[in-house]
Amino acid sequence: MTHPSYLTLDRYSLEPHSQPAEVATHVGSCPRCQAHVARLAAVVTPSTLVLRENERAMAPPTPTPRPLTFALSAAAALLLGAVLVVALAERPNTAETTSPKSARPPGTPPNSVLPGVELWVKTPPGEVSLWHGQTLHAGDAIRVQVQPAKYNHVVVVELRPPHPPRVLYEAAADGSKSALLSPAWAIDDQPTGDLEVILSVNALRDEQLASLPCQESAAVWCKRFSLTPVDGRSWSPP
Amino acid sequence: MSGAVEQAWRFFPLVREKCRRVLGDSEEANDVAQETFIRLWKSGLALTDVRAVTAWLYCSATRLSIDRLRNRAMRQRPVETRQFAEDVEEATASRQVLHRLVEVAEPDELAAAVLDRLDGLTHAEVAEVLGVSDRTVRRLLTRFDARAASLRADA
Numbered sequence A: 001m002t003h004p005s006y007l008t009l010d011r012y013s014l015e016p017h018s019q020p021a022e023v024a025t026h027v028g029s030c031p032r033c034q035a036h037v038a039r040l041a042a043v044v045t046p047s048t049l050v051l052r053e054n055e056r057a058m059a060p061p062t063p064t065p066r067p068l069t070f071a072l073s074a075a076a077a078l079l080l081g082a083v084l085v086v087a088l089a090e091r092p093n094t095a096e097t098t099s100p101k102s103a104r105p106p107g108t109p110p111n112s113v114l115p116g117v118e119l120w121v122k123t124p125p126g127e128v129s130l131w132h133g134q135t136l137h138a139g140d141a142i143r144v145q146v147q148p149a150k151y152n153h154v155v156v157v158e159l160r161p162p163h164p165p166r167v168l169y170e171a172a173a174d175g176s177k178s179a180l181l182s183p184a185w186a187i188d189d190q191p192t193g194d195l196e197v198i199l200s201v202n203a204l205r206d207e208q209l210a211s212l213p214c215q216e217s218a219a220v221w222c223k224r225f226s227l228t229p230v231d232g233r234s235w236s237p238p
Numbered sequence B: 001m002s003g004a005v006e007q008a009w010r011f012f013p014l015v016r017e018k019c020r021r022v023l024g025d026s027e028e029a030n031d032v033a034q035e036t037f038i039r040l041w042k043s044g045l046a047l048t049d050v051r052a053v054t055a056w057l058y059c060s061a062t063r064l065s066i067d068r069l070r071n072r073a074m075r076q077r078p079v080e081t082r083q084f085a086e087d088v089e090e091a092t093a094s095r096q097v098l099h100r101l102v103e104v105a106e107p108d109e110l111a112a113a114v115l116d117r118l119d120g121l122t123h124a125e126v127a128e129v130l131g132v133s134d135r136t137v138r139r140l141l142t143r144f145d146a147r148a149a150s151l152r153a154d155a
Helices: A006-014 A021-029 A033-040 A053-058 A067-090 A204-211 B003-009 B012-023 B028-045 B050-076 B089-101 B107-118 B123-130 B134-154
Strands: A115-121 A128-131 A141-147 A153-159 A168-173 A185-189 A194-200 A220-226 A232-234
Touching: A006 A021, A006 A033, A006 A232, A006 B012, A006 B050, A021 A033, A033 B012, A053 B123, A115 A153, A115 A194, A115 A220, A194 A232, B012 B050, B012 B089, B012 B107, B028 B050, B050 B089, B050 B107, B050 B123, B089 B107, B089 B134, B107 B123, B107 B134, B123 B134
Parallel strands: none
Antiparallel strands: A115 A128, A115 A141, A141 A185, A153 A168, A153 A194, A194 A220
């Protein structure tokens, strides 16, 4: 099997839609490449450091190195954070003045992080990986990780036509950090459907929720996942 | 933590993994990844341009890792042969060849070999990362292979 280069996989991990569809197809069926992509998301970062203790059961997999290695890694991560903060403070110009303004999406405030959503899949007996379109089975569990960026609310909606959209999760979001939403949804044998994650500046009104699927605007960002597996299984709240 | 710093953080895992592939040692990889990161920060590169940032990181991390290998060779530190679960036999063999050639090969040859043999980049991707032509990449790899063949003949 010919694997994509690590550079391609890394770019795919950062911006899945920037790569050809063949890359996603390959990653979805290749354990080695899937493991590499998952490992990139699993390394300790400021985002994963803020995960609550009770979320660890479904947290992205983290390496289990020797205790000394872990201590050194943690120390290194803290040191890097400190260095970067110091570097930020010492720079004569901040990133927003040195970075070309054209690189910023229109309307995005300086230094903002772009919004994003990832799905994690936990497969019995406990293997956790990023969802790349692979087939889901009964007993699997999915969990949503969001990077709200400038948005303040997050809503997770089940779209299962002809039934009306059903809100599975709704909460305020802290735009400064990535968060793993606390509920996990189990895969069952119900008819298939989609999952839509909506980030918004203000809480969505009932009429907006009733008119889903979501229409993006300056105040609303959304991402839809077609979880329809080939074997006809789908997902539902536990 | 500012948005810019957090935006930079998302590149850290790939840099660390990249350094680990070259160095074969997680702790050294962390050191080099941090050094690469500080340089990225100082570079003023627009962090939103993922393609440019990843190419820049691959180039810088490769060169810094090679420097580290050279320093290691000068200290006559035993070559790490620790194998990670994801490494294939071929990658481990390539790394061992790199470690043996690090003192005699030219930096550009080593960089091209690291990107081609360990990171599995296409010639076009190596050319993009190093900022040279495809033809130059082929020439660098040919020279590297000649040195490796010579090394094997001497052994």
